[in-house]
Amino acid sequence: MAFKGVLRPGLIQIRVLNMDEAINHYQNILGLNIVSTEADGRVYLKGWDEFDHHSVVLRQAESAGLDYVAFKVDSDDYLREIEPKIVAWGLEVDHVPAGEQPGVGPRIGFTLPTGHRIELYHQIDMADDHPGITNPDIYPRRPEGMGASRFDHLLCYGPNIGKAREFFCEVLDFYQPEKVDLPEGDGSLAIWLTASNKAHDIAFVEHEEPGKLHHVAFLLQDWNEVGAAADIISINDVSLDIGPTRHGITRGQTIYFFDPSGNRNEVYAGGYTAYPDHPVRSWDFDHVGKGIFYYERALNDRFLTVLT
Amino acid sequence: MRHRVTIENCNETYPCSEQQTLLQGMEQLGKRGIPVGCRGGGCGVCRVQVTSGNFLKAKMSRSVISEADESKRIVLACRCTPTSDLSISVVGKMEKALRAECQVEPEDEVSVAAVV
Numbered sequence A: 001m002a003f004k005g006v007l008r009p010g011l012i013q014i015r016v017l018n019m020d021e022a023i024n025h026y027q028n029i030l031g032l033n034i035v036s037t038e039a040d041g042r043v044y045l046k047g048w049d050e051f052d053h054h055s056v057v058l059r060q061a062e063s064a065g066l067d068y069v070a071f072k073v074d075s076d077d078y079l080r081e082i083e084p085k086i087v088a089w090g091l092e093v094d095h096v097p098a099g100e101q102p103g104v105g106p107r108i109g110f111t112l113p114t115g116h117r118i119e120l121y122h123q124i125d126m127a128d129d130h131p132g133i134t135n136p137d138i139y140p141r142r143p144e145g146m147g148a149s150r151f152d153h154l155l156c157y158g159p160n161i162g163k164a165r166e167f168f169c170e171v172l173d174f175y176q177p178e179k180v181d182l183p184e185g186d187g188s189l190a191i192w193l194t195a196s197n198k199a200h201d202i203a204f205v206e207h208e209e210p211g212k213l214h215h216v217a218f219l220l221q222d223w224n225e226v227g228a229a230a231d232i233i234s235i236n237d238v239s240l241d242i243g244p245t246r247h248g249i250t251r252g253q254t255i256y257f258f259d260p261s262g263n264r265n266e267v268y269a270g271g272y273t274a275y276p277d278h279p280v281r282s283w284d285f286d287h288v289g290k291g292i293f294y295y296e297r298a299l300n301d302r303f304l305t306v307l308t
Numbered sequence B: 001m002r003h004r005v006t007i008e009n010c011n012e013t014y015p016c017s018e019q020q021t022l023l024q025g026m027e028q029l030g031k032r033g034i035p036v037g038c039r040g041g042g043c044g045v046c047r048v049q050v051t052s053g054n055f056l057k058a059k060m061s062r063s064v065i066s067e068a069d070e071s072k073r074i075v076l077a078c079r080c081t082p083t084s085d086l087s088i089s090v091v092g093k094m095e096k097a098l099r100a101e102c103q104v105e106p107e108d109e110v111s112v113a114a115v116v
Helices: A019-029 A076-089 A161-170 A223-235 A285-292 A301-305 B022-028 B067-071 B095-102 B108-115
Strands: A006-016 A033-037 A043-046 A056-060 A065-073 A094-096 A107-111 A117-121 A150-158 A175-181 A188-194 A202-206 A212-219 A240-246 A252-258 A264-270 A281-283 B002-007 B012-017 B047-052 B055-057 B074-076 B080-082 B086-090
Touching: A006 A019, A006 A117, A006 A150, A006 A212, A019 A033, A019 A043, A019 A056, A065 A076, A065 A107, A065 A150, A065 A212, A076 A107, A076 A117, A161 A175, A161 A188, A161 A202, A175 A285, A188 A285, A223 A240, A223 A252, A223 A264, A240 A301, A281 A285, B002 B022, B012 B022, B022 B080, B067 B074
Parallel strands: A006 A056, A065 A117, A150 A202, A175 A281, A212 A264, B002 B086
Antiparallel strands: A006 A065, A033 A043, A043 A056, A094 A107, A107 A117, A150 A212, A175 A188, A188 A202, A240 A252, A252 A264, B002 B012, B047 B074, B047 B086, B055 B080
8 A cells, every 4th residue: 555654634623603603604504414412512523425433523612713633544553653753853742532532542642833733543433424335326415505525624824834844744754745935035935735645635824823724625526516615605695705716726726715703614626636756836925826816816915814 | 773883094984784793784885994804703803992882792702802802892893783873993903904005194003003
């Protein structure tokens, strides 16, 4: 098997201000399915094309934003072996016992120099309501809302993104399909990192405030579904950010909007297939507008400043 | 019922119903003045201080509006509905951009700074 170690961003826990409004949004607008609601109030959801027990965890809190993202790894052995490497690189590792989330085994966690908490886990139950396996139909039933098929990636804002790149690439064997250079010096304004064939599993933008969430993205199948997502946004008066449009970076077709607590969501289709031997695609600072929004060819203030 | 909202920083006024937030009322008329962010009480971009008038407010992210802010009637325009005519002053982090857009005279900066 060529695909080893970290497999994908598998779990994300998001803080919301009002759980009822959040459930309506993630279930009826995005089209995720609720898997369970637990005694501590957290709500667990998944996309229709995900085999694992859940991928999105909503937690009601006094502030919106990101609690953590957890990457699924290929084995318990990897989880054991990676821990001392993370410590040797300089991060403190803590342990989350099995069962802290329903159906999920033990996790290890640490905080990046960008201020974001990252976790790794291997064991997770298969969902009862999973995609077909034997003579599988293309989907079990028509998805609700936008029909988001899975949690796809996230974009984090924080300081020291060069250190984050070093950590992901040197310790967790990610690679960097794309970057935006700072106007001066060797550093990057933004980086796209992946452990897979996806153009990004996680991305970072350099920003002074640590631990901020720019967006959490969900996968759609094609440009038509992005258009339908735009219809659903207007029908339901969802707060629109920008789109439908396209990224120069990753080439993804996209629309951005906000959940009822102000966390930015993206639904996304397309994008190129990444390989670790490809050159790093680079954007200089003078072309960043076209890189981010390929049709508008300009950044907007909201994209750079609106974070949770 | 509609009320008149006045944005002091740029002398803009607009009508806003009791069913709309201050931000929705401004945006849907194509008016400008309050910076528009997430519209969900999470990002803090539409931070304003209500200098006169009455309003109702919904839950706002504590990381962007503190209890001390609320006691000074500093709120997020996206979570605030008017129950009377209102005057507000934009005090958020994008307020500097607003001043450039509205071409406010330099002496007004003093009053803005005093509010923050």
